[in-house]
Amino acid sequence: MKQTKKLLLFFLGLFIAMFPVDAQSGRIEFSEFTLDNGLHVILHQDNATPIVTVAVMYDVGSKHERPDRTGFAHFFEHLMFEGTKHIPRGEYARFVEMAGGTLNANTSADRTYYFQTLPSNQLELGLWLESERMLHASVDSVGIQTQKQVVIEERKQMYDNRPYGTILIETMARAFTKHPYQWTTIGDPEHIMAAEDHEFQEFYDMFYVPNNAVLVIAGDIVKEDTRTLIEKYFGDIPTRTEEIYRPNIIEPPLKAEVRDTIFDNVQIPLVLQAYRTPALNTEDYFAIDMLGTLLSTGQSSRFFRELVDNQELALQVGTFPLPYNEPTVTLTYAFANMGIEPHVLEEAMNIEIEKVRNELIPEEEFQKLRNQFENDIIGGNSRIAERAHNLATYHTYFGDASLINKELEKYMAVTREDIQRVAREYFRSDNRVVLYYLPKR
């Protein structure tokens, strides 16, 4: 079954590993403050292991891009490793690795996130590096030229050249007509190629500013000393006084089913339904997430038992809402077994969804769902780096990092009736995009 597992991993990998559905039963203690320049800071102390995570989340993602400059936010993530006024090209990562640390970054539709985990005696280095990036990163033509090519190879490797790799791109393009969620983070390579160097500088000046970011320090720290060091490195970074662009675009309801077929270099058909659903952290989001688990998580889940085991129609199934901070979609999909027509598979998926709409789920099955979420939430946030990420996300999206301690109670507040209600309200044919991925002939 190695193959199957790999396939699933591939697929999930496309959606950015960014599911802030984690928190501990024991509260995560943290403190926060805001510098005069607007930089918000969250400190979380845990001295169990002598490491520290230094992370910055900028409130800029692909949804902040111009329609003719898609892929910019993600391109910046690459550019931000090139160097700064005081750090020569290529040396940024070297400083971190020389200190025995590790670093990376990722970009979603909503935000861009940079993080390093260092031995705790290197905290100051981490602060220096992130402050350099925020104050005066070098946005120069050598770096731009190199990263333009790298990003194009990334697009090929991660999307175009990978079976089903374009699925999110194809789905979002059909699910949205107005909202920038219609394009994905990788964007159109031609937009990046066409961009002139000054445009990159302008993007940097607008979004990479302290009043558009949150700094999280988590791990083996002493709070007061840390605060002093933060003042030292970030205190003098100028705030942006001009307006920072915030998209305010409401996508109208879909109103009618969108249905399409993609012929790609794949071997087995895939049926995907994308239902338009509410944003992360809304009441309905929690219910929808539980509905997704009911359908597709665990071998006793409904899709798994019916489509995979009993009817042998599907090879692999999945259902989950995208964890975005504006209304987006919940994806539900199934890979067809050999010789199974996609419409037969889709019909079987629809029957299962219909059941949830028509019948209240049994008490016992509902208890199972609650247990599954309890397990996941208590087990999440076990690492320093995960906690830093979740604190940053809740602050950036909702201005409230304490949401990290409220997840379990929010899921536990969902009722069986809620799950049936969201199935009825959102899992409707006129509220979905249906895509078939079929082998090219």
Next chain:
Amino acid sequence: MKKIILSILTICFTTGLLAQLDRSIPPSAGPAPQINIGEYKKFKLSNGLQVFVVEDNRLPFVAYSLNLEIDPIVEGDAVGYISLSGSLMRSGTANRTKGEIDEAIDFIGATFNTFSDGMYARSLKKHSETLLEIMSDVVMNPSFPQEELDRSILRMRSALQANKSDAGSIAANVANVLRFGKNDPYGELVSEETLENITVDLLKDYHKTYFRPNVGYLVIVGDISLKEAKKQAKKYFGKWKKGDVPTHQYDDPAKYEQPKVAIANREGANQSTINVTHTVNLTPGHPDAIKASLMNQILGGGSFNARLFQNLREDKAFTYGAYSRLSTDKRIGHFTASTEVRTSVTDSAVYEILHEMTRMRKELVSEEELDLMKNVLTGSFSRSLEDPQTVARFALNIERYNLPSDYYRTYLEKVAAVTPQDIKAMANKYLHPDHVIILAVGEADKIREPLSKFSPTGEVVQYDFYGDVVTGPREVTDVNAVEVIERYLEAIGGHDAVNAVEDVKMHASFTIQGMQLNMITQQKAPNKMLVETLMGGNVVTKQVFDGENGLIVSPMGEQRLEGEMLEEMKKASALFAEQALLKPDAEIELVGVENVEGMEAFRINVLSNGENTKSLYYSVETGLKLREVSTGMQGTVISVFIDYKEVNGVKFPSVMRQTAGPQTFDITIDSIEVNTGIDDEVFAL
């Protein structure tokens, strides 16, 4: 008072810092923190199961992982049954159906996976007993229901189908076949055919034979005391019966004498997936292991500053990433450098990878670069300690691989002690750019030619998903199979000259892994043959066929040939095999024209009962035979015929290049004598 002074001092200190902040100087590190490796405890049950316990109360979870020490096993014509035996263990027991197990596991929100060499289970502590109840039942009483096997096989078929369009899967398959050979436990591949042969009995046998506590380690990690762990281990695994578990040993696959260049096609690829790889003998915990891992870290470990990443991505912008891996293994591991690049720079990327490998071998790494990578390794070691599973893994490795008990406690000291000379020595010992397999999966027609320069012979062999050689024929309509054979016989001298040959005696020599061997072949019309292989003047092996019966004599003993092998020998013994192909009962077909050794060649398939047994390639230009690919009892053998020379009016090749499995060697014909009047006695059995 003291307090006030202190706070004044603090203020001065702080503002002083602000005023003085010179951003151009990177801050220095504070005193290095103490790195503590957590404790573990161990005990053993009377059935031989060894148990390790790591207590960590930070979260209310307990994880149980069972690891069995089982040697690799050849699966033969049923490849896949071992992994299915593992995954299907949880699909029903004597006491529970699959549905009941799934329901119970999901109900407590637990994780439970089974593998061919163990299982992993984790849940909240409050559900531990329920979880262990199931785990214990699954370990001891799996039932392997037929319908669950059927379902899994159907899914595996679909997954196989899916993987055929995935460049990474194609590359993994071909690389395994080329590294280890198709009959090695590491080179065997799951296919539609092998899935056909998997039965419930195979799964049951595997479980019964190998799932025994006396080869097992149970690792318990989490919110649990030693006392609780002892009680649970005894209660749930104490009744598990021990048994003799067979061990298996295998020869190492042969090394390549020279770089082997291979490609595979992926429809619609817009990138090439490159693997530069070879086998490596490096066992876990070997005294070289840390030094060698540091060497690989410098070359292409996962850091931003590794040479492959810097060269191929940051300098050349060929790719999104480039990495190398040096895997340790109890039997045989491998080195693999891999990257995905745009098609047009496939050859340049290979060049850079080989260049970096060579540079590691030739140049001393600078102290600075070495320090950097030591720090990378040290940092990653320290970070890994955040996870209590790490301590458990250390304990397990110490036990499994017989490491000194302080192996991990002194790990960082060992890293710190590595010198640039060590790194160079490791590169020379474990990187072999002259014996690599260079594999690229992508647009075959665009990368074939550019890659040929890396092969000393210019040969680029194309493989399919299953690691079988691919030859793409072009259709021809103006000639037929018989005419191609006639042209060949004409080209080597014509029917009359060929018919005039009564016997042939041929002296040849070749080298395998540094050993010089001689071969004397004597053949007499119509099909008597004697082939003797000599080493240092002594006969090592002998194959003889007297026209009816055959015999093979080797250091392993004598074997009289029967059945299929005898049939093969009979065909191989014909003085001019092509003559037999012109007989009315011969089954031959002209497949088309293909490219062989840079020349156009007609491909003729020789069939037996409708199955292709042999493919023969004849030059379109000269009519001469260029290549023969035969699949028989010994796997696929490829022979290439080079440089024909005339003896008594008949042309014979003067070099035959043979490839069998990963091995290629040139058989050089030193002399050929025709019609010397060989006595029939020579061919007596």
